[in-house]
Structure formats: C-alpha cells, structure tokens
Amino acid sequence: MVSLLRSLMVLRIHATHRWQNASKYTRRRWTFCGVTGFLTIFLFLYSLSNYGQQHIQRLKEIGSSYRQADYKPPVVDSTNGDEPPSWEKLRKWELDLPQHDLDLPYPEGRTGRYIYFRNQIQYLGWNNQLNEVLMNTFLAYKSKRTYVFQDYHWKVDYYPWPESQVKDWPLRTPANALISGPSVGGPWDPEDPAPRSVSDDWWDTVCPEKERRIINTREVKPAIMWENGEVIFNHWVKLLGEATDRCIEIQAADREEDGFPQVFDLFLWGSDRILPLWESFRDSPVSRLLGTSPIVEAAVAKNEYLFVPRGPRPSVPAARNPFDRMFAVHLRRGDYKDACLGFANWNSTFYSWNLLPFLPDRFINPPGYTWGTNTPENVEFFLKHCLPSDASIVEQVNNARSEYAAAGKPGEHRYLDVLFLLTNDKTSWVDGLKAMFKKHGWHTIVTTSDLELDPWEKDVGMAVDMEIARRAAVFLGNGWSSFTSNINHRRLVDGKEPISIRFY
Numbered sequence: 456m457v458s459l460l461r462s463l464m465v466l467r468i469h470a471t472h473r474w475q476n477a478s479k480y481t482r483r484r485w486t487f488c489g490v491t492g493f494l495t496i497f498l499f500l501y502s503l504s505n506y507g508q509q510h511i512q513r514l515k516e517i518g519s520s521y522r523q524a525d526y527k528p529p530v531v532d533s534t535n536g537d538e539p540p541s542w543e544k545l546r547k548w549e550l551d552l553p554q555h556d557l558d559l560p561y562p563e564g565r566t567g568r569y570i571y572f573r574n575q576i577q578y579l580g581w582n583n584q585l586n587e588v589l590m591n592t593f594l595a596y597k598s599k600r601t602y603v604f605q606d607y608h609w610k611v612d613y614y615p616w617p618e619s620q621v622k623d624w625p626l627r628t629p630a631n632a633l634i635s636g637p638s639v640g641g642p643w644d645p646e647d648p649a650p651r652s653v654s655d656d657w658w659d660t661v662c663p664e665k666e667r668r669i670i671n672t673r674e675v676k677p678a679i680m681w682e683n684g685e686v687i688f689n690h691w692v693k694l695l696g697e698a699t700d701r702c703i704e705i706q707a708a709d710r711e712e713d714g715f716p717q718v719f720d721l722f723l724w725g726s727d728r729i730l731p732l733w734e735s736f737r738d739s740p741v742s743r744l745l746g747t748s749p750i751v752e753a754a755v756a757k758n759e760y761l762f763v764p765r766g767p768r769p770s771v772p773a774a775r776n777p778f779d780r781m782f783a784v785h786l787r788r789g790d791y792k793d794a795c796l797g798f799a800n801w802n803s804t805f806y807s808w809n810l811l812p813f814l815p816d817r818f819i820n821p822p823g824y825t826w827g828t829n830t831p832e833n834v835e836f837f838l839k840h841c842l843p844s845d846a847s848i849v850e851q852v853n854n855a856r857s858e859y860a861a862a863g864k865p866g867e868h869r870y871l872d873v874l875f876l877l878t879n880d881k882t883s884w885v886d887g888l889k890a891m892f893k894k895h896g897w898h899t900i901v902t903t904s905d906l907e908l909d910p911w912e913k914d915v916g917m918a919v920d921m922e923i924a925r926r927a928a929v930f931l932g933n934g935w936s937s938f939t940s941n942i943n944h945r946r947l948v949d950g951k952e953p954i955s956i957r958f959y
C-alpha cells in the first residue's frame with residue numbers, strides 16, 4: 456500500500472513537471488485527448504444503462520421516420536404486383552372445411568349421400584354459372600343429398616388479365632372467393648339437418664370412382680326437355696331422392712345431342728318456363744343464406760368512401776347511408792354489341808328472373824319474327840332496349856329516379872344523388888356518359904374503373920360490382936343479361952321493391 460502511494464506521488468510529480476515544461480500546443484493536445492477519452496468512456500457506460508438504451512431506441516425511430524418520407528423500394532417486377540392470385544390460402548381453407556371428414560355421422564361423412572354435377576356449365580360468364588350453382592344446390596337440398604361445389608372456370612375473354620400474364624391454366628377462381636353460403640360449404644339454418652356442401656377435391660375421397668353411379672343427361676332430359684321449371688325440378692328430385700346409390704355423378708350428353716347439357720339449361724333460363732320455380736327458390740335456404748364473400752365485402756368497404764355524396768346539401772332530409780341514395784346502372788357492353796343482334800335475330804326473351812311479371816318495364820317480344828331472323832324494325836326495337844343510346848340511358852335513369860321518389864309513402868323523402876355506372880366496357884365511352892350525367896345534375900358519379908382493387912379483388916371484380924348494385928336504392932339493368940338477373944335475385948330476396956328494379 457505504502458509503495459503504491461509512493462509510486463503515485465512520483466507519477467504526479469513527473470506529470471506536473473512535464474506539463475509545466477510542455478509547449479502551449481502540446482498542452483492543448485493533451486487537454487483534447489483527455490476530454491475526448493473521458494466523454495467516450497462516459498457515453499459507453501451510459502449506453503449500457505437503462506436510460507441510455509431507451510435513448511438509443513428513440514434515436515433509431517427518428518432516423519427511420521426521416522428515411523421513410525422519401526424512401527423508394529427497389530423495383531422488382533414490371534407488373535407492379537398486378538398478377539392473377541394463386542389463392543393458395545383460400546384453397547387450403549376450402550380443403551380443410553370441417554365437413555371434409557369421413558368419420559362424421561350421417562348425413563355427412565362416409566355414409567352420407569352425394570350428388571356431383573359434372574355437367575355444370577363452365578368456361579362461360581360467371582352469372583351463367585351462378586344461377587345454375589344455386590338451383591343445383593336447391594335440387595341437392597330437396598333430394599337430401601350433399602351438393603359438391605367446384606371452382607369457377609373463366610371464359611378467357613372475360614378474364615381480367617391478359618393471357619401473357621397467366622401462369623396457371625385453366626383460368627379458375629375458388630367458389631368461396633365469389634360467394635358465401637350453403638352452396639359453397641357454409642352452414643344451413645341452425646335447426647336444419649341438411650348436409651353441408653363439400654368441394655370436388657373431397658368428392659374424390661368420399662366417393663371414389665368405383666362407388667359412383669353415373670347418370671348421363673341423355674337418360675333423363677329428353678322426356679322433360681320443354682316442360683316448365685317446376686316439372687323439371689320435381690322430376691330430378693324424385694330421381695335423385697329415390698335412388699339408393701350413395702354417390703351420384705351427372706354427366707353431360709354430347710354437344711351434338713344437346714347443345715346445353717345442363718340439368719337446368721340455357722333454354723330454361725332464357726324462357727318464362729323458369730318462373731314457376733321463383734317462389735320456392737326465393738324462399739329456399741339456398742337463396743336466403745346466399746352471402747357475399749368476405750373478399751367482396753372487403754372490396755366494397757374499401758371503396759365505399761367514393762360513394763359519399765359530394766353534391767350540395769339536399770333541400771330535404773336525405774339518407775346518411777350512401778347506398779340508400781344510390782342509383783346503379785348496369786351498362787352491359789363489349790361482347791353485347793354482337794350478342795344484342797343475336798337476341799334480336801333469335802327473338803330472345805329477357806333472361807330468367809328479369810322476366811318476373813310483377814317487375815316494371817316488361818319486354819314484349821314484337822310479332823314478325825321468322826326462324827333465325829327478324830324484321831329490321833324489330834331488330835331496331837331490340838337494340839333500343841339492349842344497347843340503348845347515351846341520351847336514352849340518361850333519360851331512363853332520370854325518369855326512374857322520379858318514379859321511385861313518387862312511389863314513397865306520404866312524407867317519405869327518397870333522395871337519390873349518387874350514381875354508380877357498372878360496366879364491362881373497356882373503352883373511354885363511359886367518360887362521355889359521365890359528363891352527360893354531370894350536366895343533368897348528378898354530382899357523385901362512380902364507375903367500375905374508379906374502384907381501387909388489389910389482385911384478389913380484381914379476380915372477383917364482377918361480384919364487387921354486383922354487390923354494390925345489389926345494395927343500391929334503385930337498379931337499372933339489361934333484361935337479357937344473367938348478370939342483371941342475379942343482382943335482381945338478391946335484391947328481391949332482400950325485400951327490395953319492384954319499382955326499384957328497372958330495365959331499358
């Protein structure tokens with residue numbers, strides 16, 4: 456201890472001596488080194504303390520927020536992420552549905568009774584499939600069999616991406632992306648013992664090939680081909696209900712024998728023979744429990760702000776919900792430029808539920824038609840209703856708005872100032888129409904292309920438009936279109952008034 460003190464004393468004398476003899480610059484250098492060294496040791500020790508750690512974290516956050524303001528991620532692909540989705544997670548979810556379990560008790564599992572419509576329409580518009588999906592589910596329900604659901608397979612022309620961007624053929628979208636409810640595996644009413652629908656993947660497990668009874672439509676359809684919908688429906692219920700086979704698969708007759716080899720075919724959907732089925736179908740759990748898919752709901756919610764009215768404050772009390780102030784107009788164009796001529800030359804009636812006699816704007820097919828061709832006046836008459844001119848669209852919307860307002864109860868204000876123009880037109884035509892509506896005092900006008908959709912939502916874009924039109928106070932559609940007809944189906948199931956369902 457004594458020797459340590461002595462050494463320190465020597466060191467101090469030595470240092471004092473050197474300090475006094477050093478030049479002014481050397482002293483400054485030593486001072487600088489001393490202060491820097493002290494600060495370094497202090498900061499190091501501080502950074503290890505709790506206070507020090509919190510301080511460092513705060514500094515890091517401030518730094519990263521400065522960076523985000525002008526941060527640009529590196530460009531990785533030329534499509535900007537706008538590519539068809541693989542739907543991996545939804546597919547896995549469908550595969551894992553709880554009814555996909557062989558051990559479940561009857562009427563599900565390995566002892567359940569199943570019906571698979573392999574003849575269901577594919578590679579056509581979504582709505583040509585949708586009405587059939589729903590009616591086939593209703594048939595399965597009434598026959599006390601499990602309905603087997605499938606992906607929707609696109610007609611290439613309608614697919615939202617160009618072929619060059621497609622990586623996975625055939626073009627298809629999982630059923631649960633498009634709708635929800637019993638048709639795609641959702642639950643029935645709580646007290647209903649009906650078996651839940653299963654996917655066609657599960658069909659292969661629960662009904663292996665050797666256990667299937669195949670029924671070809673040629674064995675059944677000819678006898679009832681031109682009967683009304685109720686007779687056709689009941690015929691199939693009897694056949695499928697009484698059959699003792701656990702697994703039944705319906706297969707399509709050759710196209711040469713039957714152009715539309717579906718159980719409920721296009722000839723039926725395109726004629727008033729479908730109408731006797733309306734009331735039972737409307738009230739069925741298939742219709743009542745049909746729901747919007749979560750992805751479509753989300754897309755509508757995301758875009759709802761676009762529909763918030765932007766016009767002047769209304770002179771009468773107006774609804775707060777933008778859908779209660781909305782007039783939706785289906786502008787079926789694109790392939791309809793040719794299709795409308797076809798409807799004229801084949802004297803087609805309106806499609807399916809658009810034919811319901813209690814709806815306004817019934818289309819009466821004019822006399823003068825001969826097989827496969829129609830008179831020039833009749834063709835013009837068809838085109839007026841199927842491909843209406845811009846001026847006629849504006850006029851009809853404005854008239855229908857007044858008629859809807861006039862149909863309100865005494866004291867009820869039906870104020871519509873939001874317009875939604877839904878369309879498959881891919882040109883700038885709708886912009887001109889929008890300008891015309893603006894001139895007629897419509898302040899809030901939204902079109903299909905104004906909606907912001909990510910790739911998953913874009914894949915179900917038609918269902919997004921349909922959902923908005925379903926919720927609108929008034930809807931004007933194209934009577935020949937199944938797209939319009941399925942919107943009307945839901946509007947009527949929702950309890951919307953006939954005066955709110957209009958046709959050109």
Ligand SMILES: Nc1nc2c(ncn2[C@@H]2O[C@H](COP(=O)(O)OP(=O)(O)O)[C@@H](O)[C@H]2O)c(=O)[nH]1
Binds near residue numbers: 583920
């Ligand atoms: N997003 C959107 N797509 C439409 C619209 N109208 C037609 N389409 C597309 O065109 C297809 C038309 O086929 P479909 O649904 O069978 O209706 P239909 O041909 O009018 O009977 C739809 O499935 C959509 O892909 C529309 O207003 N909005």
Ligand SMILES: [Mg+2]
Binds near residue numbers: 580581582583937
């Ligand atoms: Mg179609």
